[in-house]
Amino acid sequence: MSRSLLRNVSSTCFSHSLPENIRNPMRKLPIDADYLKTTLLELLAIPSPAGLTDEIVHYTCSKLDAMGVAYELTRRGTIRAILRRTLPERRRQSPACAIVAHLDTLGAMVREIKPNGRLSLMPIGTWSSRWAEGGRVTLFTENSRYRGSVLPLLASGHVYNEAVDSQPVSWDQLELRVDEHMQCADDAARLGIQVGDMVAFDPLPEWLDNGYIVSRYLDDKAGVAALLAALKAIADSGVPVPMDCHAVFTLTEEVGSGARAVIEDDVSEVIGVDIGPVAAGQGASERGVTIPLMDSAGPHDYHLTRRLLALCKEHGIQTNRDVFRFYHSDAGAAVSAGHDVRTALLCFGTDASHGYERTHISVLVNLAELLALYIQSGPTLAEDRQRRTDTVEGFPHQLNPEQLVRQDTPLPDAGELVRPTESRSQE
Numbered sequence: 001m002s003r004s005l006l007r008n009v010s011s012t013c014f015s016h017s018l019p020e021n022i023r024n025p026m027r028k029l030p031i032d033a034d035y036l037k038t039t040l041l042e043l044l045a046i047p048s049p050a051g052l053t054d055e056i057v058h059y060t061c062s063k064l065d066a067m068g069v070a071y072e073l074t075r076r077g078t079i080r081a082i083l084r085r086t087l088p089e090r091r092r093q094s095p096a097c098a099i100v101a102h103l104d105t106l107g108a109m110v111r112e113i114k115p116n117g118r119l120s121l122m123p124i125g126t127w128s129s130r131w132a133e134g135g136r137v138t139l140f141t142e143n144s145r146y147r148g149s150v151l152p153l154l155a156s157g158h159v160y161n162e163a164v165d166s167q168p169v170s171w172d173q174l175e176l177r178v179d180e181h182m183q184c185a186d187d188a189a190r191l192g193i194q195v196g197d198m199v200a201f202d203p204l205p206e207w208l209d210n211g212y213i214v215s216r217y218l219d220d221k222a223g224v225a226a227l228l229a230a231l232k233a234i235a236d237s238g239v240p241v242p243m244d245c246h247a248v249f250t251l252t253e254e255v256g257s258g259a260r261a262v263i264e265d266d267v268s269e270v271i272g273v274d275i276g277p278v279a280a281g282q283g284a285s286e287r288g289v290t291i292p293l294m295d296s297a298g299p300h301d302y303h304l305t306r307r308l309l310a311l312c313k314e315h316g317i318q319t320n321r322d323v324f325r326f327y328h329s330d331a332g333a334a335v336s337a338g339h340d341v342r343t344a345l346l347c348f349g350t351d352a353s354h355g356y357e358r359t360h361i362s363v364l365v366n367l368a369e370l371l372a373l374y375i376q377s378g379p380t381l382a383e384d385r386q387r388r389t390d391t392v393e394g395f396p397h398q399l400n401p402e403q404l405v406r407q408d409t410p411l412p413d414a415g416e417l418v419r420p421t422e423s424r425s426q427e
């Protein structure tokens with residue numbers, strides 16, 4: 001495309017400052033930090049490894065009932081809460097946005113009942129057995145529950161001496177010791193323990209006065225709590241909602257499928273809410289909101305991510321840019337399921353992800369503030385009101401013409417370079 005042609009194409013998308021019409025009505029809403037913390041603690045109290053999520057669905061629906069937000073349930077219990085738009089739509093069609101957080105956590109399942117009455121485990125979700133070692137757990141049978149500890153096979157230094165320190169790290173090197181008289185497989189049968197029983201690890205939450213929150217399963221219960229706090233702020237304040245917003249609570253993110261089946265046709269943009277792993281070399285932080293521009297599913301939507309960054313800048317919310325190399329989310333699941341949606345991911349920076357995780361209450365409040373702003377902001381691009389268009393008129397740009405100017409580096413004349421010196425001097 002020539003330079004002059006590019007100059008004739010009109011676009012407002014070279015920068016992602018917010019259009020005047022959506023900037024005006026938005027308010028940075030106060031977030032009830034006590035509500036957020038209480039909700040997070042209650043979510044942590046309800047075990048919800050993927051596959052054992054019915055109870056946390058009941059709890060989450062009760063929170064939506066309490067704030068007067070309507071919702072639908074799929075057969076398996078994925079929740080789609082719906083904030084209806086309150087501003088009249090001036091155009092014939094309006095898209096909806098979806099904000100997705102997951103209720104399921106990591107966990108384990110009984111794989112084998114050993115002759116000595118100990119239980120082999122298979123992990124639910126992807127996590128290192130290193131983090132399971134020493135965990136206190138509840139084993140759920142069909143009709144009862146038992147307590148126990150997950151131990152390495154060589155669990156006593158008095159017996160195995162230094163071999164304890166050189167035991168490999170793997171789920172095959174662990175076993176569950178149930179706190180009952182269990183010396184053989186028959187004892188397990190007597191107690192009703194079977195292959196396929198679910199194991200939930202104690203979250204062990206600890207709230208510190210300085211704002212740090214330490215627990216297993218902040219992924220993604222902290223995200224769920226932040227989303228509920230944002231919905232409550234919207235419901236309590238009565239601010240205008242310019243487009244339908246689906247707050248989706250999924251049940252199988254940790255095992256890969258997540259938001260694949262719950263994004264409706266009218267949704268044009270999907271925002272995942274999840275942990276941002278804090279580690280050396282990462283941009284994620286236990287301060288501010290972390291916005292990854294890419295994860296294992298590829299780059300997130302250019303326009304939506306830049307717009308979220310602009311919203312934060314405009315309203316004084318610290319942001320951390322990052323890319324995640326080994327990371328899947330509900331947003332990526334929606335795209336891989338075939339939905340034509342813009343995606344972004346909003347993260348709360350969390351140290352030691354999928355282990356004893358730590359974040360800070362200020363991060364969760366910032367995240368809820370941003371979600372409440374986003375819900376008030378309307379479609380990222382006005383043209384997204386159409387699912388298909390038969391003209392490129394109005395289609396956005398990512399680069400401005402100056403960025404596309406041809407770099408001309410003319411080569412010297414090779415003939416001139418090799419011509420004998422005397423023939424040059426004769427000219």
Ligand SMILES: [Zn+2]
Nearest residue numbers: 219220274275
């Ligand atoms: Zn997660």
